[in-house]
Amino acid sequence: MEEFVWLTFLVSLLAAGVRLATPLLFAALGGITNELAGVLNIGLEGMMIGGTFGAYIGALLSGSEWGGALGGMLAGGLLGLLFAFLSITWRGDQVVLGTGLNIFALGLTSFLFRSMYKAGITQFVPSFQVWNIPLLSDIPLIGQIFFRQVPLVYLAYLLIPIATFLLYKTTWGLKLRCCGEHPRAAETVGVNVIKTRYLALCLSGMLAGLGGTFLSLGQIPAFTEGLVSGRGFIALAAIIFGRWKPLNVALACLLFGVADALQLRLQGFGLPIRYEFLLMFPYLLTLITFVIFVNRGDSPAALGKPYPDQ
Amino acid sequence: MENMPSSVFSPSPALLRARWLNSLQIILLPFGAVLAALIVGAILIALTGVNPFFAYQKMWEGIAKSNYQVGLVLVKATPLLIIGLGLGFVFNSGVFNIGAEGQLYMGALLGTAIAIQDLGVPAWLHVALSLLGGFVGGGLWGLLPGYLKARHNINEVITTILLNYIAIYIVSYFTHGPLRDNPLAEAALPQTPQVQLSSQLPLIWPPTRLHAGFPLGLGLALVLYLVTYRMAFGYKARAVGSSPAAAHYAGMNTTLIMVIVMVVSGGLAGVAGTVEILGVQHRLRDMFSPGLGYSAIAIALMGNNHPFGILLAALLFGALQVGANNMQALAGVPVTIVDVIQATVIFFVAVSAMIRWRASLPRLFRHKGEANG
Numbered sequence: 049m050e051e052f053v054w055l056t057f058l059v060s061l062l063a064a065g066v067r068l069a070t071p072l073l074f075a076a077l078g079g080i081t082n083e084l085a086g087v088l089n090i091g092l093e094g095m096m097i098g099g100t101f102g103a104y105i106g107a108l109l110s111g112s113e114w115g116g117a118l119g120g121m122l123a124g125g126l127l128g129l130l131f132a133f134l135s136i137t138w139r140g141d142q143v144v145l146g147t148g149l150n151i152f153a154l155g156l157t158s159f160l161f162r163s164m165y166k167a168g169i170t171q172f173v174p175s176f177q178v179w180n181i182p183l184l185s186d187i188p189l190i191g192q193i194f195f196r197q198v199p200l201v202y203l204a205y206l207l208i209p210i211a212t213f214l215l216y217k218t219t220w221g222l223k224l225r226c227c228g229e230h231p232r233a234a235e236t237v238g239v240n241v242i243k244t245r246y247l248a249l250c251l252s253g254m255l256a257g258l259g260g261t262f263l264s265l266g267q268i269p270a271f272t273e274g275l276v277s278g279r280g281f282i283a284l285a286a287i288i289f290g291r292w293k294p295l296n297v298a299l300a301c302l303l304f305g306v307a308d309a310l311q312l313r314l315q316g317f318g319l320p321i322r323y324e325f326l327l328m329f330p331y332l333l334t335l336i337t338f339v340i341f342v343n344r345g346d347s348p349a350a351l352g353k354p355y356p357d358q
Numbered sequence: 359m360e361n362m363p364s365s366v367f368s369p370s371p372a373l374l375r376a377r378w379l380n381s382l383q384i385i386l387l388p389f390g391a392v393l394a395a396l397i398v399g400a401i402l403i404a405l406t407g408v409n410p411f412f413a414y415q416k417m418w419e420g421i422a423k424s425n426y427q428v429g430l431v432l433v434k435a436t437p438l439l440i441i442g443l444g445l446g447f448v449f450n451s452g453v454f455n456i457g458a459e460g461q462l463y464m465g466a467l468l469g470t471a472i473a474i475q476d477l478g479v480p481a482w483l484h485v486a487l488s489l490l491g492g493f494v495g496g497g498l499w500g501l502l503p504g505y506l507k508a509r510h511n512i513n514e515v516i517t518t519i520l521l522n523y524i525a526i527y528i529v530s531y532f533t534h535g536p537l538r539d540n541p542l543a544e545a546a547l548p549q550t551p552q553v554q555l556s557s558q559l560p561l562i563w564p565p566t567r568l569h570a571g572f573p574l575g576l577g578l579a580l581v582l583y584l585v586t587y588r589m590a591f592g593y594k595a596r597a598v599g600s601s602p603a604a605a606h607y608a609g610m611n612t613t614l615i616m617v618i619v620m621v622v623s624g625g626l627a628g629v630a631g632t633v634e635i636l637g638v639q640h641r642l643r644d645m646f647s648p649g650l651g652y653s654a655i656a657i658a659l660m661g662n663n664h665p666f667g668i669l670l671a672a673l674l675f676g677a678l679q680v681g682a683n684n685m686q687a688l689a690g691v692p693v694t695i696v697d698v699i700q701a702t703v704i705f706f707v708a709v710s711a712m713i714r715w716r717a718s719l720p721r722l723f724r725h726k727g728e729a730n731g
Binding site for chain 2: 090138140141144147149156158159162163277324327334335338342
């Protein structure tokens with residue numbers, strides 16, 4: 049009996065971990081793309097925030113959660129385009145601009161949302177429902193953990209091999225990584241560094257926007273301010289933790305997802321730990337792993353440097 | 359970076375003229391940035407169906423309609439000024455501390471912990487001890503990321519932002535737990551007891567809410583100006599920002615300098631948090647800051663990291679906030695428009711080097727390829 053309780057707990061913990069890792073995973077895969085192309089994107093958080101709102105509006109206008117996903121990608125992609133314009137064409141400092149983008153996205157979404165609902169009553173929007181994958185969802189344990197999720201979760205995990213293939217096995221990926229390692233060399237062999245970095249940032253924004261979509265439409269269908277609350281930064285830490293390799297980064301995201309699921313569950317357990325410390329746990333874990341794993345010196349060589357350099 | 363150390367040679371007229379133009383641009387650009395940001399704000403307001411002229415009129419009335427409102431502007435500007443001074447100081451050294459929010463919380467926690475005790479000491483001493491506590495609390499919260507950055511080159515942006523969340527939860531724990539006012543009462547709010555009368559900052563312009571924290575901020579601006587531009591340490595700190603490698607070869611202890619500027623910047627954020635408690639709120643509340651530490655980033659950047667520029671920027675954003683409250687009440691425009699305006703200012707300041715570069719080229723010599731210089 050005792051063992052059964054523990055098993056149920058473990059399965060529900062891991063299933064929740066897989067779910068909570070999803071927004072991190074979308075954002076982190078986006079972040080890998082722009083970092084490999086040489087752009088440091090502190091604004092990942094802001095792009096996710098844009099995604100949460102874009103998804104809400106998209107779902108509201110289209111009456112469908114997939115329209116919401118489109119809206120989330122569009123909002124994130126537009127923020128990516130703005131970031132690209134300011135950091136590449138106008139050569140602004142990437143860290144300063146990223147910080148600005150976070151404040152911009154938070155302020156703009158809150159401004160628009162409050163303007164829409166001055167009375168404080170919001171509208172219902174459709175949300176993603178769980179899709180049980182036939183056969184696979186019947187596998188004991190594994191099925192419950194991985195295959196009884198909303199479709200965005202499957203999409204996020206499908207993107208891991210796709211991203212690995214595109215970034216590390218194709219000519220396109222090689223050219224993109226070249227822009228992050230040695231942009232001048234890339235340019236001399238005919239790669240358009242500016243165009244590549246623009247594209248990487250837009251892709252990254254769209255993926256982060258999907259992460260935001262998951263937050264507003266993947267669980268409880270609602271837009272609230274503070275829905276993202278630092279997940280963009282946790283994704284940034286996961287990228288470094290996973291050394292820019294999609295699979296390793298995904299594992300890092302999964303670790304943070306499970307940590308989040310664990311603290312949520314422990315809150316209901318009546319442990320002698322105050323819930324404030326449980327809420328703090330994912331951030332603390334991220335900080336510790338970040339500090340331990342950060343400095344192995346294999347980050348893209350031209351990361352954060354504007355191109356063309358002076 | 360713009361403020362190179364003065365040459366030991368007597369400057370030529372051409373150099374003087376160039377320097378004058380340079381200062382003019384440094385002063386004009388932030389104002390252009392604010393103007394542009396206000397235009398972006400106006401477009402957004404118009405999109406939500408409100409006449410932007412009407413909205414901005416309400417904003418202006420909120421700022422200037424009475425002495426009370428002017429006093430409120432100075433009250434709002436005070437924490438932004440003090441945090442902004444610290445951020446300008448640390449940005450000058452090339453360390454991008456975005457952890458002021460957490461440092462503010464930790465400073466306010468320690469400062470309040472001292473301010474609520476009945477120490478039986480004179481008021482000036484109680485205030486001084488509380489502010490010192492604020493400096494230590496914020497300074498320690500800046501020490502860790504400063505040390506990690508300086509000694510191990512660990513990106514301070516990520517560590518400071520994660521420490522922000524951690525600090526907010528620590529304060530949440532104390533206001534719900536050990537420091538909670540009247541914990542046995544059923545409806546007790548998550549806040550500390552009121553600070554002792556002896557530790558409250560005196561009001562200096564009755565009947566407005568203006569308290570002694572504002573002149574304290576002015577004094578700190580002067581001190582930071584002197585340290586940054588008139589003392590060897592400030593010169594070294596700026597040298598580390600311009601070129602860490604060159605500063606290192608010149609025999610400076612860059613690690614120590616980076617740690618010190620981070621501690622000072624965190625400490626000032628902590629002082630700002632304490633001033634906000636001692637002068638305005640009189641209790642430490644759970645989640646009491648509306649993102650002051652993030653707004654101050656825009657203020658430091660807009661003020662070009664210069665103490666006097668930061669003072670102007672803080673006054674401007676204090677006014678925008680007070681005005682935005684009036685605009686929300688009377689024109690129905692959400693106050694968060696101020697965040698959009700702040701972010702837009704950050705964008706313009708971030709690309710200002712390029713704006714200046716493009717503006718400085720004579721038309722004849724400008725062609726497409728040169729932008730890639």
